[in-house]
Amino acid sequence: MQISVTENILLQPLAIADAQEIHLLIEQNRCLLAKYLYWVESIKDLTCTREYLYQRIYSKNTGAAWYKIIVEEKVSGIFGIKAVNPRERCAEIGYWLSTHCQGRGVMTKVVEKICAHLKKSQGIQQLSIQCLSENKASIAIAKRVGGVHTDTVANYYTIDGKVQDLKLYTVAL
Structure with missing residues (x-):
């Protein structure tokens, strides 16, 4: 299912056929x-990119849905509904955006649209966003959409020799 965010921002379901374009964007x-996402190190070639897409497209997590972010008709990132817990009425999301689209409010608009979509279509009342402590841009997005820092997992991951905590933000819908 395609989701129209604004006139110039669209979410389209990820497909394995997107591998070449996504690989180029990652490169x-x-x-x-690589500063904030553990999986980047594993993307060495087009085959690895296909595997990255496959793991997301065919995720066994309940309610998982992964999209490519299209900005002005150009693939510009990935957005994922990582899991939905219908019983608890909560969902977890994840995202990344190309540098050419950052600082323009793109991801904030995407997250706001998904919040409204999940609330209306599935009755979701709470959204979870997890960010490494150094990922100031993602933390800012979480806060802009009403996220409240609810937990920290200390010493969660080491990237580039730097140990980072995992910050958990909760958004009430």
Whole structure:
């Protein structure tokens, strides 16, 4: 299912056929993405990118849905509803965006649209966003959409020799 965010921002379901375009986007943004996302190191070639997409498209997590973010008709990132817990009425999301689209409010608009979509379509009342402590941009997005810092997992992951905590933000819908 395609989701229209604004006139110029669209979410389209990820497909394995997107591998070449996504691989190029990862390569163009590798330095930035590698600071905050553990999986970037594993993307070495097109085959690895296909596996990255496969793991998301065919996720066994309840309610998982993964999208490519299209900004002005150009693939610009990935957005995922990582899991939905209908019983608890909560969902977890994750995302990354190319540097050419950052600082324009794109991801904030995407998250706001998904919040409204999940609330209306599935009765979700709470959204969870997890960010490494150094990922100031993602933390800012979580806060802009009403996220409250609810937990920290200390010493969660080491990237580039730097130990980072995992910050958990909860958004009431």
